[in-house]
Amino acid sequence: xxxxxxxxxxxxxxxxxxxxxxxxxxxxxxxxxxxxxxxxxxxxxxxxxxxxxxxxxxxxxxxxxxxxxxxxxxxxxxxxxxxxxxxxxxxxxxxxxxxxxxxxxxxxxxxxxxxxxxxxxxxxxxxxxxxxxxxxxxxxxxxxxxxxxxxxxxxxxxxxxxxxxxxxxxxxxxxxxxxxxxxxxxxxxxxxxxxxxxxxxxxxxxxxxxxxxxxxxxxxxxxxxxxxxxxxxxxxxxxxxxxxxxxxxxxxxxxxxxxxxxxxxxxxxxxxxxxxxxxxxxxxxxxxxxxxxxxxxxxxxxxxxxxxxxxxxxxxxxxxxxxxxxxxxxxxxxxxxxxxxxxxxxxxxxxxxxxxxxxxx
Numbered sequence: 001x002x003x004x005x006x007x008x009x010x011x012x013x014x015x016x017x018x019x020x021x022x023x024x025x026x027x028x029x030x031x032x033x034x035x036x037x038x039x040x041x042x043x044x045x046x047x048x049x050x051x052x053x054x055x056x057x058x059x060x061x062x063x064x065x066x067x068x069x070x071x072x073x074x075x076x077x078x079x080x081x082x083x084x085x086x087x088x089x090x091x092x093x094x095x096x097x098x099x100x101x102x103x104x105x106x107x108x109x110x111x112x113x114x115x116x117x118x119x120x121x122x123x124x125x126x127x128x129x130x131x132x133x134x135x136x137x138x139x140x141x142x143x144x145x146x147x148x149x150x151x152x153x154x155x156x157x158x159x160x161x162x163x164x165x166x167x168x169x170x171x172x173x174x175x176x177x178x179x180x181x182x183x184x185x186x187x188x189x190x191x192x193x194x195x196x197x198x199x200x201x202x203x204x205x206x207x208x209x210x211x212x213x214x215x216x217x218x219x220x221x222x223x224x225x226x227x228x229x230x231x232x233x234x235x236x237x238x239x240x241x242x243x244x245x246x247x248x249x250x251x252x253x254x255x256x257x258x259x260x261x262x263x264x265x266x267x268x269x270x271x272x273x274x275x276x277x278x279x280x281x282x283x284x285x286x287x288x289x290x291x292x293x294x295x296x297x298x299x300x301x302x303x304x305x306x307x308x309x310x311x312x313x314x315x316x317x318x319x320x321x322x323x324x325x326x327x328x329x330x331x332x333x334x335x336x337x338x339x340x341x342x343x344x345x346x347x348x349x350x351x352x353x354x355x356x357x358x359x360x361x
Contacts, residue, residue: 004028005174008068008075008101010090011082012038012061014136014143015106019079019151021049021057021142022178030059031072039063041140051144065093077102077171080116084301087112091119102167104128105156105188108199108285109301110309113156113188122158126168127188129195131248133282145282150181150248154191181248189242194252196302197233197244199285201226202275204303204323207286208330210341217272221348223264225319226271230259232317233306239313250274286327290337299327322351 005028009020012034024030032038032047039061047057060071069075080090084107094103094116104126105112116125132149136142153175155168172182185191202213205222216222234256237244244252258270275284282288289297300308304324310317326347329335340347 003177006072006074006076007031007079008065008072008077009033009079009081010065010068010093011080011086013081014134015130016079016081017047017057017136017142018049018132018134018144019081019106019130020059021047021055022180023174024057024059025049025055026178028174028177029072030057031068031075032059032061033065033068034061034063035139036063037139041138045140048141049144050142051147065097069097074099075101077104077174079104079106080112081106083107083296084109084112084298085296087115091116095119100124102126102164102171104171106130107298107301108195109298110189110192110196110305111301113192114158117156117158122156123164123167125156126164126171127154127156127185127191128152128171129191129247131195131250135282146249148181148249150183151175152183152185152191152195152245152247154185154188157187157189183246183248185245186243189240190245191247193233193237193240193242194245194247196305197230197237197252198247198250198255198274200229200233200302200306200320201271203284203286204229204299204327205344205347206284207290207297208323208326208340208347209344210287210290210337212287213272213275213284216344217268217275219344220264220268221344223268223271225323225348225351226275227259227267228319229303229306229323230256232310232315232320234260236306236309236313236315236317239315240309290327290330295331295333297327297331299324299331303327318354319351322354326350 007030009016009032012032020030042061049055078101113127133145153168153172155165176182303320307317307321
């Protein structure tokens with residue numbers, strides 16, 4: 001990779017605009033591919049990044065991949081910042097481009113790197129994650145809710161053992177040129193499973209209960225559910241051979257020790273800080289999706305992935321399975337939101353009634 005990069009950000013929502021914005025402000029050439037409202041909002045005034053101060057970002061903004069190629073020419077790297085369920089479409093799009101562009105998978109949850117590598121080859125894919133909470137309160141404005149966090153990067157290792165180690169190292173240096181804190185993980189599974197363990201905390205339960213983390217985290221029954229789901233995810237991660245790693249602002253080995261082995265009151269405090277405060281006041285992603293009426297969420301790549309991998313590996317994951325099915329049902333409209341809204345005891349009893357053995361304090 002070059003010192004000055006030509007980057008296309010494909011799927012420029014809050015995360016993509018933040019990353020692209022920081023790169024552009026550091027002097028890199030950036031083209032953001034987003035929805036029509038983003039294009040309209042940034043016309044003439046540019047993208048506004050609210051962090052320590054407010055800065056106008058010198059990045060091109062378009063609504064199509066073809067236009068992005070016309071504007072940027074051949075990119076040095078593509079940042080895929082779409083939702084996990086849109087990754088197969090991105091893989092197909094990039095395969096048709098025949099450009100051989102390196103691709104960075106920024107998705108939450110697990111599975112995106114494997115889908116991209118199966119089409120593009122593992123040597124062209126880098127895994128990365130952002131630990132800062134960012135939001136877009138309106139089109140064209142990016143708000144950083146938790147300053148001082150950063151990104152973690154890892155090579156993608158496929159079943160043949162191939163790894164884009166050099167590519168990941170180069171990407172890390174480029175990201176450091178923006179002033180963002182960068183850490184490295186040994187492989188994409190260790191990176192994304194470590195992030196998944198953090199992402200699932202108070203995510204599905206808040207969506208099912210239709211309540212913000214501050215309210216939900218105070219309930220001991222929710223803690224029982226969350227600790228059980230976290231323990232299942234950790235067990236699957238261990239069986240996969242993925243190592244818990246340190247991410248900017250979070251150390252999963254420490255979180256695991258506190259959340260799984262400390263007294264319940266310590267665990268509840270940690271859950272409130274990580275699952276609520278760690279988002280900087282932003283709603284958990286699954287709750288945000290349901291409140292916006294979206295029919296698709298990333299639950300299949302979070303709790304659903306824990307349940308799926310548990311089945312493959314012979315690890316019991318009943319709590320994650322129940323949480324995943326409930327969020328999916330709420331999104332699809334097959335479950336009445338009133339059944340569980342503001343009712344932690346009802347949710348806990350439902351899990352019990354489905355013969356789940358709970359991990360309790």
